[in-house]
Amino acid sequence: MDDHVTLVRGGFPERLAPGASVALGGGLEARASVLTVPGTQYARTVRLSLSRPDGAVEDATLASTGVMRLMDHGPVHASGVRTGPGAYEVKLDIYMAGQWTILTDVTTPRGSGRLELEVDIFE
Numbered sequence: 001m002d003d004h005v006t007l008v009r010g011g012f013p014e015r016l017a018p019g020a021s022v023a024l025g026g027g028l029e030a031r032a033s034v035l036t037v038p039g040t041q042y043a044r045t046v047r048l049s050l051s052r053p054d055g056a057v058e059d060a061t062l063a064s065t066g067v068m069r070l071m072d073h074g075p076v077h078a079s080g081v082r083t084g085p086g087a088y089e090v091k092l093d094i095y096m097a098g099q100w101t102i103l104t105d106v107t108t109p110r111g112s113g114r115l116e117l118e119v120d121i122f123e
Helices: none
Strands: 004-009 012-015 021-025 028-036 044-052 061-068 076-084 087-092 098-108 111-121
Touching: 004 028, 028 098, 028 111, 044 061, 044 098, 044 111, 061 087
Parallel strands: none
Antiparallel strands: 004 012, 004 111, 021 028, 021 111, 028 044, 044 087, 061 076, 061 098, 076 087, 098 111
């Protein structure tokens, strides 16, 4: 079964449309997806494509934290890596199915922003 991924903006959840652009703050825009890490059951990769109106963001630092919402498990911390022009990935070693909140802080010399996702991982 596929994960349910929900974007949280201003405390309000909405379905994350595939390929949709999301304003993060600090002039940053992101296209986000959450993928299962190959060879694992629960670990997930948050993949971001970051941009500004003048082009791809090449100088970002990403830090993610995953917390299990209802069972108070976690946190799981991970840093992002740049994988291409404006492309970044953060691998979170999530260790069980359930309802997870993943916060990803994006910092650049020109501003910062945050992406909040709720990810329901099924068996």
